[in-house]
Amino acid sequence: MIAAAAQDAEPVVYVIDDDDSIRFSLEDLLGSVGLEARTFASAEAFAASPREDRPACVILDIRMPGMSGLDWQREMAAGKDHLPIVFITAHGDVHMSVKAMKAGAIEFLTKPFRDQDLLDAIREGLKLNVEQRAAHAELTRLRACYGALDKREKQIMREVVDGSPSREIATALGLSEITIKVRRRQIMQKMQAGSIPALVRMAVKLQAAEG
Amino acid sequence: MGLPARNRDPQMFDQRLKILFLCALVAGVFILDTETSYDVAASGCYSVTVLFGVSLFRARGVMILACICAGLTALSAILTHSHEHGVALVNMLISVLALATATFLALRIVAVEAEARDAQAHVGRLTRMNSLGALTASIAHEINQPLTAILASGNAGVRWLAQAPPRMDRAQANFDRIVTEAGRAGDIIDRLRRLARGDPPSKTLIDLNAAIQEAAGLVKADYDRSGASLEFRLPAAAPVVLADPVQIQQVLHNLLSNALEAGDGHSKRRKHRVTLSCETVADEAVVTVADLGVGLPSDATEKVFDAFWTTKGSGIGMGLTICRSIVENHGGTMSIAANRPRGARVMFSLPASTRTA
Numbered sequence: 001m002i003a004a005a006a007q008d009a010e011p012v013v014y015v016i017d018d019d020d021s022i023r024f025s026l027e028d029l030l031g032s033v034g035l036e037a038r039t040f041a042s043a044e045a046f047a048a049s050p051r052e053d054r055p056a057c058v059i060l061d062i063r064m065p066g067m068s069g070l071d072w073q074r075e076m077a078a079g080k081d082h083l084p085i086v087f088i089t090a091h092g093d094v095h096m097s098v099k100a101m102k103a104g105a106i107e108f109l110t111k112p113f114r115d116q117d118l119l120d121a122i123r124e125g126l127k128l129n130v131e132q133r134a135a136h137a138e139l140t141r142l143r144a145c146y147g148a149l150d151k152r153e154k155q156i157m158r159e160v161v162d163g164s165p166s167r168e169i170a171t172a173l174g175l176s177e178i179t180i181k182v183r184r185r186q187i188m189q190k191m192q193a194g195s196i197p198a199l200v201r202m203a204v205k206l207q208a209a210e211g
Numbered sequence: 212m213g214l215p216a217r218n219r220d221p222q223m224f225d226q227r228l229k230i231l232f233l234c235a236l237v238a239g240v241f242i243l244d245t246e247t248s249y250d251v252a253a254s255g256c257y258s259v260t261v262l263f264g265v266s267l268f269r270a271r272g273v274m275i276l277a278c279i280c281a282g283l284t285a286l287s288a289i290l291t292h293s294h295e296h297g298v299a300l301v302n303m304l305i306s307v308l309a310l311a312t313a314t315f316l317a318l319r320i321v322a323v324e325a326e327a328r329d330a331q332a333h334v335g336r337l338t339r340m341n342s343l344g345a346l347t348a349s350i351a352h353e354i355n356q357p358l359t360a361i362l363a364s365g366n367a368g369v370r371w372l373a374q375a376p377p378r379m380d381r382a383q384a385n386f387d388r389i390v391t392e393a394g395r396a397g398d399i400i401d402r403l404r405r406l407a408r409g410d411p412p413s414k415t416l417i418d419l420n421a422a423i424q425e426a427a428g429l430v431k432a433d434y435d436r437s438g439a440s441l442e443f444r445l446p447a448a449a450p451v452v453l454a455d456p457v458q459i460q461q462v463l464h465n466l467l468s469n470a471l472e473a474g475d476g477h478s479k480r481r482k483h484r485v486t487l488s489c490e491t492v493a494d495e496a497v498v499t500v501a502d503l504g505v506g507l508p509s510d511a512t513e514k515v516f517d518a519f520w521t522t523k524g525s526g527i528g529m530g531l532t533i534c535r536s537i538v539e540n541h542g543g544t545m546s547i548a549a550n551r552p553r554g555a556r557v558m559f560s561l562p563a564s565t566r567t568a
């Protein structure tokens with residue numbers, strides 16, 4: 001995970017607020033700590049823009065003309081666009097903040113907020129997204145490896161993961177023990193698994209994703 | 212204004228008439244009671260006067276009235292020359308009993324009425340407080356925006372300066388923004404204060420046709436979104452008025468928002484339409500915003516101008532209040548009426564200027 005995080009692309013922060021001056025000042029504040037920002041005047045404009053393949057986090061004003069921040073959060077949670085959200089609002093609306101936090105927001109900040117609070121929330125959001133992306137990449141890789149196994153190999157892998165010794169697998173499948181041992185080595189190679197426990201962990205991950 | 216002051220306060224007049232009637236009633240019963248023979252319990256009629264008294268007095272007044280009636284009953288008993296003291300006594304007792312029962316009932320009515328009045332006042336206070344809360348919230352929202360920008364820019368500026376070497380250009384941009392935003396916050400407060408004080412507007416010559424079109428442009432997106440259409444009936448020769456352009460925009464914007472909101476819940480088939488017209492009548496320019504919306508609640512044509520009077524869940528009820536105060540500050544008038552075939556029609560007039568814009 002840590003290695004994956006280190007290799008990931010430069011992060012970006014999307015700022016969505018209908019107020020020009022807030023967009024500009026937040027973009028500049030993020031720039032001053034070396035974070036790149038992209039700004040949008042509405043949730044619709046953001047939804048219409050192409051997504052980049054880099055870790056990201058959204059700063060979203062909760063009450064804007066058109067689609068409200070909460071509507072949009074709901075829509076985003078339903079779709080594949082799973083970015084962490086930091087809400088900002090000029091209304092200290094407790095009811096709304098509870099709803100937003102329950103729906104999985106990273107933080108709910110009332111304007112005017114301390115810059116450190118915002119930066120902390122963004123770091124947390126980015127870290128979360130890096131992890132989400134790494135997990136996603138790992139799963140994609142596992143699926144590709146598993147897809148490269150033939151039918152027999154998949155059968156043998158299931159038995160191995162279940163903890164059956166080679167001799168039993170050979171009997172069960174009507175093959176020689178030597179063949180099973182050779183096939184086993186090929187499976188480990190194709191799955192890029194260093195050990196049996198590693199292979200078991202991969203099988204668990206794959207199964208959970210199918211789940 | 213030169214009319215005689217008679218009937219000026221119909222409620223007061225009504226009150227006096229009632230008291231007069233009550234006195235006549237008491238006197239009538241007394242005469243009847245004294246004149247008729249003792250075996251007719253005319254004094255029982257006093258209970259009617261007590262019940263009538265409820266519409267005039269509070270609890271104490273009703274009690275005093277009951278005591279007077281009891282005294283008068285006793286007086287007529289003495290005045291009526293009677294040979295049969297027993298019958299007279301029984302009659303008097305019946306009368307006093309009736310009087311006591313009526314008084315008891317009357318006091319109950321008074322108490323219940325007072326309770327109802329209290330409850331109503333309480334509800335009134337609560338709604339007022341809610342609207343005040345909403346007003347405060349919206350003011351806080353307006354001021355929080357520039358404040359947030361100022362705070363973020365200040366922090367960004369400090370961070371740019373702290374870098375090695377310091378980024379003077381970036382810091383400078385932030386300081387510029389701080390100055391602009393502080394000005395914006397000040398403007399908002401200024402406007403609120405001017406509104407509260409009713410300061411004279413800063414007037415220039417305005418072409419009303421152009422002002423109307425500008426206001427319409429600002430709400431166009433909202434109208435498009437809800438599928439409502441805007442129509443104009445503007446004269447070729449645009450009326451010119453001497454007015455504060457920002458405040459006139461504010462009036463038009465409020466009226467256009469109300470007109471649009473009145474069409475909420477319109478079906479796609481029955482399209483919502485708002486007509487903006489403008490004309491010169493004598494030495495006044497008259498602007499009319501007519502819609503085909505839900506229309507006004509009956510008898511609300513004046514109430515809508517009250518502060519905090521609203522029928523909307525998210526409304527504050529300040530829109531029309533502010534509009535009227537602006538128009539009157541300009542020496543004009545504003546009124547609202549039912550539109551035909553449906554909806555509402557808001558009109559305001561401004562003194563037309565003889566000069567051209």
Ligand SMILES: Nc1ncnc2c1ncn2[C@@H]1O[C@H](COP(=O)(O)OP(=O)(O)OP(=O)(O)O)[C@@H](O)[C@H]1O
Pocket residue numbers: 465469470473502504505506507508515516520521522523525526527528529530531532554555556
């Ligand atoms: N065009 C209209 N058609 C029907 N009713 C209207 C119209 N304009 C105003 N009203 C009524 O008058 C009330 C007061 O209007 P006003 O603009 O003062 O406040 P509001 O629109 O409720 O709230 P806000 O302060 O946010 O504008 C409204 O709640 C509505 O009931």
Ligand SMILES: [Mg+2]
Pocket residue numbers: 465468469526530531
């Ligand atoms: Mg309004």
